Amino acid sequence: MVLDIIVMIKQVPDAEEIFIDPVKFTLNRSQARGVINPADENALEAALMIKDKTPAKITVITMGPPAAESALLECMGRGADRGILITDRAFAAADTYATSLTLAAAVKKIGRFDLILAGESTTDSGTGHVGPGVAEFMQADQVTYSTSVKIEGDTIIAERELEHGIEVVQTPMPALVTMLINANIPRRSSLRRRIDAMRKGIETMDHESLGLPPEWVGIKGSPTIVGSLKIPEEKKRLNKTITLEEIPEMVKELIENKAIVLGDDEDA
Amino acid sequence: MMKMRELINCVVPENLDEYRDVFVYIEHSDGHIKKSTLEMLGEGKKLAKKTDEKLVGVAVGEELTPIAKEAEEYGCDIFLGTESPDLKDFASVPYTNYLAEMIEDYKPNIFLMSGTREGRDLVSRIAIRVMTGVAADCIELDIVENTKILSAWRPSFGDKTIDQILCRKHRPQTITSRPGSYKVAEKQPGNKCDIKIKKVTVPEAMKKRKILSFRPKDRLDLTSAKKIVSGGLGLGKPEGFELIRNLADELNAEVGASRPVVDLGWIPYEHQVGQTGQTVRAKLYIAAGISGKIQHTVGMINSENIVSINNDPEAEIAKVSDYFIKADLYDAIPKIIEEVQKYKNGKAVVGESPEKAA
Numbered sequence: 001m002v003l004d005i006i007v008m009i010k011q012v013p014d015a016e017e018i019f020i021d022p023v024k025f026t027l028n029r030s031q032a033r034g035v036i037n038p039a040d041e042n043a044l045e046a047a048l049m050i051k052d053k054t055p056a057k058i059t060v061i062t063m064g065p066p067a068a069e070s071a072l073l074e075c076m077g078r079g080a081d082r083g084i085l086i087t088d089r090a091f092a093a094a095d096t097y098a099t100s101l102t103l104a105a106a107v108k109k110i111g112r113f114d115l116i117l118a119g120e121s122t123t124d125s126g127t128g129h130v131g132p133g134v135a136e137f138m139q140a141d142q143v144t145y146s147t148s149v150k151i152e153g154d155t156i157i158a159e160r161e162l163e164h165g166i167e168v169v170q171t172p173m174p175a176l177v178t179m180l181i182n183a184n185i186p187r188r189s190s191l192r193r194r195i196d197a198m199r200k201g202i203e204t205m206d207h208e209s210l211g212l213p214p215e216w217v218g219i220k221g222s223p224t225i226v227g228s229l230k231i232p233e234e235k236k237r238l239n240k241t242i243t244l245e246e247i248p249e250m251v252k253e254l255i256e257n258k259a260i261v262l263g264d265d266e267d268a
Numbered sequence: 269m270m271k272m273r274e275l276i277n278c279v280v281p282e283n284l285d286e287y288r289d290v291f292v293y294i295e296h297s298d299g300h301i302k303k304s305t306l307e308m309l310g311e312g313k314k315l316a317k318k319t320d321e322k323l324v325g326v327a328v329g330e331e332l333t334p335i336a337k338e339a340e341e342y343g344c345d346i347f348l349g350t351e352s353p354d355l356k357d358f359a360s361v362p363y364t365n366y367l368a369e370m371i372e373d374y375k376p377n378i379f380l381m382s383g384t385r386e387g388r389d390l391v392s393r394i395a396i397r398v399m400t401g402v403a404a405d406c407i408e409l410d411i412v413e414n415t416k417i418l419s420a421w422r423p424s425f426g427d428k429t430i431d432q433i434l435c436r437k438h439r440p441q442t443i444t445s446r447p448g449s450y451k452v453a454e455k456q457p458g459n460k461c462d463i464k465i466k467k468v469t470v471p472e473a474m475k476k477r478k479i480l481s482f483r484p485k486d487r488l489d490l491t492s493a494k495k496i497v498s499g500g501l502g503l504g505k506p507e508g509f510e511l512i513r514n515l516a517d518e519l520n521a522e523v524g525a526s527r528p529v530v531d532l533g534w535i536p537y538e539h540q541v542g543q544t545g546q547t548v549r550a551k552l553y554i555a556a557g558i559s560g561k562i563q564h565t566v567g568m569i570n571s572e573n574i575v576s577i578n579n580d581p582e583a584e585i586a587k588v589s590d591y592f593i594k595a596d597l598y599d600a601i602p603k604i605i606e607e608v609q610k611y612k613n614g615k616a617v618v619g620e621s622p623e624k625a626a
Contacts (some may be wrong), residue, residue, distance in 0.1 A: 038544055097278045097394060097401055105275050123543055127404035129392035132360070136393040138272045141477055142360050146388045157480065162385050165484040171477040181544060182537040216277035223278040223401030227419070227432040238576065238590040241581075244599055250575070250591050251607040255618050258575040259495075259552040261520060262611050 003056040005047045006110065008103060008118040008134065009040035009075065011068040014116060021202050036071045039181040046149050046179050047117050048079045048187065049115065054151055057081050063091060063099060069202055073103025077189025083197070084110070088206035090214045095222035100133025102217050105210040108144045115156060116176040120145055129180070135176035143169055147183045148237030278399050280437045287439040288416075289346075290316040291376040294327040294368065295386055298404040299334045301450060304382035308445060309342045310453030311409055312380050315418070318411040321377060322346055325461075328366050330356035332465050340461035342453045347463045348374065354470040358386055360393060368397040376440040378418050380409075384442035391444050402442045403433035407449040418443070448492045448549075487612070488538040490522055490546040495553075498524030498541055498568070502557020502578060503599060506534035511601050512556060518605050524548070524568075526558045542567035556597045560585025577601070 011034040028167050036044075060075040063086040072083030086106050094102065107113060116135070121128035128144070132214050135142035143149070149158040149167075156175055160167045207217050215221060242250060252258040281287070292312040295302045301309075309325065316323045324346040325339035332349035339347045350366040367390065371379065381387040383405050395402045403420035407430070410419045419440040420433045435441045490496060497519065499512040509523065516523045524546075525539040530561075541548055542564040553571035557578065558564055565588050568574070576585040577593040577600045586592040593600045610616040 076284075095401060096404075097396060100392070100396060101275060101277065108272060108275065113415070127402075128388050129395075129402060129404060132389060133396050135360075136364070136396040137275060142389070142393070144360075145385055161487065163489070165486075165488055167482050168480040169477060170480055179524070180574050186586040195415075212275075213277075217276075221277045223399075223438040224403060224433050224435045227434040229424070229429045229431045230421075230427055232423075235570075235572075237588060239586070239592070240590065241586065241592045241594055244593070244595045244603055247593065247600065247603045248607050250593075251604060252616075252618070254552065254573060254575075255611060257573060260608060 001055070003050065003114045004112050005050065005056050005058045006107060006113045006116045007040070007044050007047050007058060007060045007075070007080065008114065008116065008131070009044065009060055009062045009071060010037045010119075010122050010124075011035065011062065011064050011071040012037045012122055012124040024237050034067060036074060037119050037122045037124075039121060039179060039183075041118040041119075041186040042183040043119050043177075043179040043204075044075055044078060046146075046177070047115075047183045049184065050115075050149070050151055059084060059110060061086060061103065061110075063087070063094075063102055063106075073194060073197045074189055075096065076202075077194035078187055079193065082264075083202040085202050085204045086206075086210070087204055088217070090207050090220075091177055091218045093219035094217060095224045096127055096129035096133055097223050098217050098219075098221035099130050100137060101221065102207075102210065102212065104134050104137035105132065105136065105182065105212050106205055109190045109205065109210060111140075114173040115151075116140070116174075117149070118176070118178050120178040131176060131178040138174065138176065140174045140176050141171045142178070143171060144178045146177050146179050149177050149179075161255070183261060184187065212217040276399075278401065278438055281439055282338060284437070284439060287375045287377045289322045289324050289374070289376050289378075290319070291324050291326050291371065291374070291379040291440060292344075293381040293390070294325045294335060294339060295384060296327060296329060296335045299331070301335060301338045302382070302384070304384050304387075304447040306342060307447065307450040308380045308382050309339070309344065310377075311445070313343045314451060315378060315380075315409060315411060316345075319416045321379065321416075321615065324348060324374070326367060326370050328355050328363050333463075336461065336463040336465065338609050340459055340463070341455050341457075343456045343459055344461045347461050347465075349463075349465040350468055351465050352470050354475055355468075357479055358389075359474075359477050360389055361477070362470055363390055364397060364402045365474060366468065368394050371398050371440060372503030374577050377416050379440035379442040381442070381444045382447055384447060387444050391442065395442050397442070400438040400440060400442055401435040402444065403435070404444050406433070406443045407446050409443065409445070413505065417441070421505065437581070457548040462586040490524055490539070490541060490548045493522040494551045495519050495521035495551045495556045496524045496541070496548055496568075496571075497521050497556065498526065498539075498558060499529060499535075499556050500526035500564075501528050502559075503529065503534075504557075506532075508597075509535055509556070511598065515554070515556075515601050515605055518583065518608050519552070519554075521552070521554075524553075526555075526561075526564045555585055555589075556601060558585055559583050560588065
């Protein structure tokens with residue numbers, strides 16, 4: 001039996017290339033290169049580690065602009081078998097309900113799966129809602145905050161990292177697992193596989209091929225909207241540049257400001 | 269054949285006025301309500317007063333009577349519980365099922381959950397089950413004047429703007445909150461709560477998940493740390509973290525780190541502060557040997573007092589610092605430790621000039 005694994009990824013702006021606009025003091029993401037969301041790389045690696053031991057077919061899906069194709073090719077270069085780009089102008093500004101619905105429709109169109117893997121959350125919005133949202137539509141169990149996952153018979157065994165401990169759970173497939181960032185070390189893509197991937201190409205899906213009415217997707221299909229926004233007041237910094245000799249004065253000021261507390265009763 | 273629920277958009281309910289009162293999901297362990305939930309009860313009470321609605325605590329578990337009593341003390345007007353020995357441990361599928369049932373029966377206007385790992389696991393499943401929207405990780409909640417619309421504020425990417433999320437046409441208006449952003453509810457002596465606990469038999473189909481083991485291990489939670497001392501590449505070598513730890517111990521602080529030193533394996537990932545690590549709001553944040561790339565600063569910029577140590581006068585970290593110590597960190601850190609010890613030993617006293625104290 002060959003396992004069918006779907007990995008859901010998102011392309012996000014590279015954190016290393018985001019900078020502050022020197023005039024407006026706003027974050028400038030426009031020039032940042034798109035990269036695979038870090039936790040999604042760990043999800044793909046978890047899938048590849050399963051495939052190293054068990055016959056498996058890995059399909060990577062992403063919802064995003066046409067440029068997200070490069071992220072899919074990278075995943076195929078690392079060992080995924082198939083890449084699907086879910087792209088449509090109608091998908092723009094989708095909230096987590098509409099995004100989950102669209103991805104669930106893609107999973108339905110793919111037809112079957114034993115395991116869906118996704119990053120726990122993305123670095124650009126970070127809600128962590130889409131994985132569980134898809135699991136709900138698929139009526140599959142979900143194992144969130146995982147650091148490892150392995151196959152045992154027709155079940156999975158996964159470790160979950162919680163606030164106060166590590167829980168090991170076993171649940172039947174089909175199931176959805178979200179992987180924590182840094183859960184494993186993602187492998188590099190091979191040149192040969194990348195060339196194969198480019199030859200093979202990626203598939204695309206839009207709202208029509210998914211059978212979703214346009215008013216169900218994107219901003220129209222989203223129950224939440226952004227009403228307004230405010231810019232938090234930048235905290236005024238003292239901006240004092242000091243030398244070693246001025247450290248006693250600084251320590252004194254920090255104690256007076258209760259930033260340094262002598263004794264340890266403050267957190268009680 | 270793949271089983272799945274109907275793929276349907278988020279349908280708008282016909283009569284929004286039917287939805288009333290404020291639900292708070294009560295997380296509990298060892299017979300007590302968790303602190304993160306107490307924050308939501310305080311916030312829920314505030315919202316319920318504004319909309320002239322009731323505060324309703326909802327919980328799932330094995331033995332809920334002590335939880336209901338605590339909910340009463342903390343101001344709940346109604347407590348709804350679903351109880352079964354099979355619901356002792358958290359599991360997404362049955363917990364979603366019983367919470368969604370309580371929501372569908374009661375039709376609350378607002379549903380608040382704390383953004384803990386359990387809350388974040390559950391919220392999106394429940395929202396899709398009951399067909400509503402969610403605002404995640406909110407830091408401020410209010411009611412739009414003269415309405416029953418929840419105004420939920422959440423920081424956008426990098427905390428540069430705070431976005432107001434509205435869910436105008438779907439109910440309940442559901443949010444998760446960022447733990448630690450709100451005051452804990454105050455006890456309300458004499459409060460009376462209508463307690464309704466339902467016992468259920470969990471169907472076999474929902475009991476297929478097994479917890480094989482649990483190993484207690486406190487995750488390093490920098491997000492609620494009051495004081496943090498972080499080290500970066502300027503340490504020059506992994507052993508440099510010994511010095512960082514010495515200062516942290518002296519200040520009763522936690523140890524943080526920038527991404528490059530975590531990538532080099534000098535310190536575990538759980539210490540990483542920044543965009544791909546934890547976002548902190550410390551009372552005191554000391555950055556030693558960290559250049560101050562945006563990747564790091566977005567994760568610490570909301571700290572109240574920022575001290576940085578760097579021998580590069582051009583280091584970007586200076587711009588976001590209250591005190592920028594232009595010096596070698598191997599000279600500066602021992603000096604800070606020495607000064608703090610003077611105060612601890614009573615050799616220096618607050619209010620006197622440090623020269624005199626020294």
